[in-house]
Amino acid sequence: MEIRSRARQQFGRGDWQNGVATANEGLELRKDDPELQKVLSDALAAARSQMTIQRNLATAVGRTAIGTEAFQAGMRRQRSVEQLQRSGQPTGAVRAAREAEDLYRQAYTEGRRVAQNDADATKPPVVAAPPPPNPGAGRSAAPPTPSSTQAAPAQQPTPIPAPPPPAPAPAAPEPPAVTRPAPPAGPPPAAPAVPKTAADQSAIRAVLQAYADAYSQLNTAAVKRVYPSVNEGGLKTSFGNLKSQQVAIVNEQFVNLTDSQATVTCTWQVAYVGSAGGQQRSSPKITIRLQKTNGGWVIVDRR
Numbered sequence: 001m002e003i004r005s006r007a008r009q010q011f012g013r014g015d016w017q018n019g020v021a022t023a024n025e026g027l028e029l030r031k032d033d034p035e036l037q038k039v040l041s042d043a044l045a046a047a048r049s050q051m052t053i054q055r056n057l058a059t060a061v062g063r064t065a066i067g068t069e070a071f072q073a074g075m076r077r078q079r080s081v082e083q084l085q086r087s088g089q090p091t092g093a094v095r096a097a098r099e100a101e102d103l104y105r106q107a108y109t110e111g112r113r114v115a116q117n118d119a120d121a122t123k124p125p126v127v128a129a130p131p132p133p134n135p136g137a138g139r140s141a142a143p144p145t146p147s148s149t150q151a152a153p154a155q156q157p158t159p160i161p162a163p164p165p166p167a168p169a170p171a172a173p174e175p176p177a178v179t180r181p182a183p184p185a186g187p188p189p190a191a192p193a194v195p196k197t198a199a200d201q202s203a204i205r206a207v208l209q210a211y212a213d214a215y216s217q218l219n220t221a222a223v224k225r226v227y228p229s230v231n232e233g234g235l236k237t238s239f240g241n242l243k244s245q246q247v248a249i250v251n252e253q254f255v256n257l258t259d260s261q262a263t264v265t266c267t268w269q270v271a272y273v274g275s276a277g278g279q280q281r282s283s284p285k286i287t288i289r290l291q292k293t294n295g296g297w298v299i300v301d302r303r
Contacts, residue, residue, distance in 0.1 A: 003029070004036050011043040016098050019043060020091045027091070040090040041244065044081075045217045047097035051078060052210050054104035058111060059202045064118070065111025066202050074103030078209075082248040086271065200297070201254060204262055204290055207297050208249050211288075215247040215270070227299040245272040255287075262290045262297070 003026040010019035023043075026036045055074065058065040065071055077100035084093040207226050214222035218239040223230055239245075252266040266288065271281045289301040 004033070004039060007036065008039050011039065011046070016043065016047065016094060020095055023091050023094075037090070040094065044085070044090060044094050044097065047094050047101065048081070048213045048216065051081075051097045051101040051104065052206070052213055054101045054108065055209065056206045058104045058108040059199075059206045061108060061111035061115060062199055064114040065107045066198070068107045068110045070103045070110060071107035074100045074107060077103060082246070082269075085246055197257060200257060200262070200292075204254075204257075204264065204297050205252065207290065207299065208252060208264065208266070208288065211299060212247040212249045216245055218242060218245060227302070229300060241275050243273040243275060243277070245270065260292045262292075264288050264290070 003022055007019050007022040007026065010016070010022055023036060023040055026033060030036070055078070058071055058074075077096050081093050081096045081100065084090075084096055211223065211226045214226065220232055220235050220239060223235060224232055248269040249266045250269055252264050254262065254264055256263040264287070266286060267283050268286045269281075269283045271279055273279050287303045288299055290297045291300045
């Protein structure tokens with residue numbers, strides 16, 4: 001079918017807007033087309049991956065990105081991805097994931113700009129050194145000597161003038177004023193600290209989202225990136241018995257959070273299709289323990 005091929009090519013080169021339009025065109029002709037559904041499933045997996053990457057980048061910037069309206073709008077759009085997928089609107093889910101990706105990218109850019117402006121504002125001002133003193137300043141020039149003289153009266157001898165008094169010794173010049181060096185600038189005011197709890201909670205939520213996305217993609221390597229000690233062999237076997245799976249983590253609650261450890265309870269919403277067909281759903285409550293390693297959070301246990 002030419003529509004399937006065109007949609008696959010459009011998604012492949014990143015033209016998701018036209019890819020969604022082409023897929024909708026195909027779904028109008030045959031809503032249950034398995035090949036077109038596979039194209040959309042792959043497109044949604046790629047969109048989820050890029051969305052998660054952009055969210056993690058924005059989260060790493062800190063409060064200046066997390067606090068933006070763009071980041072909050074991205075989170076709302078991200079939540080709608082699961083709702084659209086569960087309601088049988090795959091093209092809407094792809095669109096929502098790509099829009100969330102753009103919003104997280106905007107939050108990252110805004111957060112970096114605000115953080116840079118804050119850093120510039122806390123730099124101490126440059127104090128210019130005073131100019132060196134001018135020793136000759138303030139001296140007055142000697143008054144000019146009048147050039148005209150009066151003529152002596154006629155036929156009178158010129159009296160012999162008395163010798164002039166000795167000229168006074170020149171006054172010693174005043175020493176230049178000592179310029180005191182400017183006092184050293186004090187340390188710049190400390191920038192307001194980012195609340196560790198809020199930053200860590202956002203980073204942990206990003207890890208949990210990546211964990212759920214990896215299960216939705218049946219991607220063992222992606223699971224291992226956020227859960228290094230997972231039973232990789234057992235996970236591969238489990239994924240091999242599935243045709244598809246969609247996972248969402250909701251209602252997360254932080255039971256414990258320190259500088260290096262965290263415990264989170266949540267609802268693991270999963271809808272999957274086994275190798276024999278037929279969709280199954282479950283929503284168990286699970287507990288996930290995490291640990292901070294090399295500045296990043298990873299999952300160490302799930303029960």
